[in-house]
Amino acid sequence: xxxxxxxxxxxxxxxxxxxxxxxxxxxxxxxxxxxxxxxxxxxxxxxxxxxxxxxxxxxxxxxxxxxxxxxxxxxxxxxxxxxxxxxxxxxxxxxxxxxxxxxxxxxxxxxxxxxxxxxxxxxxxxxxxxxxxxxxxxxxxxxxxxxxxxxxxxxxxxxxxxxxxxxxxxxxxxxxxxxxxxxxxxxxxxxxxxxxxxxxxxxxxxxxxxxxxxxxxxxxxxxxxxxxxxxxxxxxxxxxxxxxxxxxxxxxxxxxxxxxxxxxxxxxxxxxxxxxxxxxxxxxxxxxxxxxxxxxxxxxxxxxxxxxxxxxxxxxxxxxxxxxxxxxxxxxxxxxxxxxxxxxxxxxxxxxxxxxxxxxxxxxxxxxxxxxxxxxx
Numbered sequence: 001x002x003x004x005x006x007x008x009x010x011x012x013x014x015x016x017x018x019x020x021x022x023x024x025x026x027x028x029x030x031x032x033x034x035x036x037x038x039x040x041x042x043x044x045x046x047x048x049x050x051x052x053x054x055x056x057x058x059x060x061x062x063x064x065x066x067x068x069x070x071x072x073x074x075x076x077x078x079x080x081x082x083x084x085x086x087x088x089x090x091x092x093x094x095x096x097x098x099x100x101x102x103x104x105x106x107x108x109x110x111x112x113x114x115x116x117x118x119x120x121x122x123x124x125x126x127x128x129x130x131x132x133x134x135x136x137x138x139x140x141x142x143x144x145x146x147x148x149x150x151x152x153x154x155x156x157x158x159x160x161x162x163x164x165x166x167x168x169x170x171x172x173x174x175x176x177x178x179x180x181x182x183x184x185x186x187x188x189x190x191x192x193x194x195x196x197x198x199x200x201x202x203x204x205x206x207x208x209x210x211x212x213x214x215x216x217x218x219x220x221x222x223x224x225x226x227x228x229x230x231x232x233x234x235x236x237x238x239x240x241x242x243x244x245x246x247x248x249x250x251x252x253x254x255x256x257x258x259x260x261x262x263x264x265x266x267x268x269x270x271x272x273x274x275x276x277x278x279x280x281x282x283x284x285x286x287x288x289x290x291x292x293x294x295x296x297x298x299x300x301x302x303x304x305x306x307x308x309x310x311x312x313x314x315x316x317x318x319x320x321x322x323x324x325x326x327x328x329x330x331x332x333x334x335x336x337x338x339x340x341x342x343x344x345x346x347x348x349x350x351x352x353x354x355x356x357x358x359x360x361x362x363x364x365x366x367x368x369x370x371x372x373x374x375x376x377x
Contacts, residue, residue: 091115267305298327
């Protein structure tokens with residue numbers, strides 16, 4: 001038996017190119033990018049949104065899609081904003097770019113050959129948390145299990161296709177604010193930690209100054225000057241900046257080491273191996289934290305003290321920074337010791353800014369070495 005089905009379709013009305021919706025066919029689904037049809041209205045709304053945005057600096061966004069047309073559509077969508085946009089045509093290419101660059105947001109399609117958006121997110125989450133690098137998925141899949149899989153893979157949010165321009169932009173702004181809020185928290189925490197000088201260090205230094213009075217006026221004056229420099233740098237508002245010149249950071253390190261050398265004499269030896277006129281920026285209070293850790297937990301507990309070596313080696317692509325000591329060390333293969341807040345804070349800031357982690361090696365009775373690589377921009 002034959003069946004005949006009849007239905008009516010309306011005749012499409014003519015449209016201007018500016019009023020049309022861009023439809024991209026991908027696989028068996030039609031993905032519709034519906035942007036504002038009035039170009040002047042688009043610019044006005046974008047300008048208003050940027051003015052009222054909580055994002056405080058130009059953000060870097062990495063967009064990942066295996067379709068070059070889709071990439072161009074998204075790049076054009078953000079053309080009215082102050083974002084710095086970079087693109088990748090595959091998950092593998094995106095991971096290579098993330099290895100050498102720092103971003104505030106990754107926008108990724110899900111259905112890509114060789115490495116899906118899910119797999120890309122899982123690789124990113126092995127190194128960076130949801131606050132350290134937010135991920136926004138673009139997906140034509142709207143089943144609950146697909147959305148659940150997206151979040152389980154490490155996504156912060158998703159936008160369904162077809163998408164509206166203002167919805168996409170609002171979600172992007174919100175996720176960038178998550179990243180920047182996390183950075184701000186770490187900067188303030190680092191400055192606060194430095195401002196909260198350990199009471200024993202403060203009072204011990206003052207006691208050393210008092211004990212030198214009438215005994216060694218020259219050394220007392222030297223200690224007073226070093227302590228003054230240390231306090232001034234510790235309370236400097238520049239400590240809440242993302243990065244500072246290496247000379248500024250080393251000024252604090254030298255003040256700290258000068259105090260410890262006057263207090264402990266030959267127990268604290270220092271070797272400086274740093275090139276002249278080096279153009280390097282580091283997170284404030286980062287090297288100082290590593291040096292203080294080497295002194296307090298490495299050489300001072302060792303009978304007779306020891307030596308701290310501060311070395312910076314410039315290569316074609318990186319600056320290799322190493323802080324080593326020949327102190328008491330610890331078991332590198334044993335249970336991880338609980339790290340201080342300052343060391344954890346330094347680790348987190350390095351990950352957010354440069355995507356790098358501290359490498360820690362130690363041998364009991366032989367000392368420890370903490371190293372990191374800061375990529376050249």
